[in-house]
Amino acid sequence: MKNIKGVIFDLDGTLVSSSLDFQWLRQQVNCPDEDDILTFTAQLQDPYLKDRANSIIEQHELDDAHQANWIPGAKLFVDCLNQNNYPMAIVTRNFQQAAQIKIRNNAMPITRIITREEAPAKPDPTALLMIATEWRLKPEQVMYVGDFRYDVEAANNAGMHSCLYAPDELPDYAHQADQVIRHFDELTATLKSLN
Structure with missing residues (x-):
């Protein structure tokens, strides 16, 4: 995270639990x-x-x-980013209303959200690049954290640092990510050591 100036997250399965079948x-x-x-x-x-x-x-x-709750360790990492003034955003394939319910119910301190109504769905990198432009950051200064193939592909397509959250068995596309974490505590520990 040494060269990272901003962090974008996926929502379902990354920041909050999801039981979508x-x-x-x-x-x-x-x-x-x-x-x-x-x-x-x-x-x-x-x-x-x-x-x-x-x-x-x-x-x-x-x-x-309505059932979505914080993924273990994610809230602590988000709070740590917030305390250190890192800009944060969410890019999700959810539609706006569902995303807002999850964010509101879990009191997330992230206000910039791009849903599928506002930009092409991942793995298209458009939404990620829109945020980097808003933040006036180069893509390589931004990390995108997600739990699925589309997240890794979107980050790679955007030229961003791709971080795959894989708490269970490693998927066959894990090698495509710049970084793989099993728990958010890994990112929190890295962030604390830098600050």
């Missing part, structure tokens, strides 16, 4: 297993099917939002 969601909207569900839904030609699929996904996200 993507297998069930795929079945509900008839999305093939190998397809990204948001891309699949956006490409539906029938307006009725598209609206129905979006409604199902959004309702599932809202239900999940």
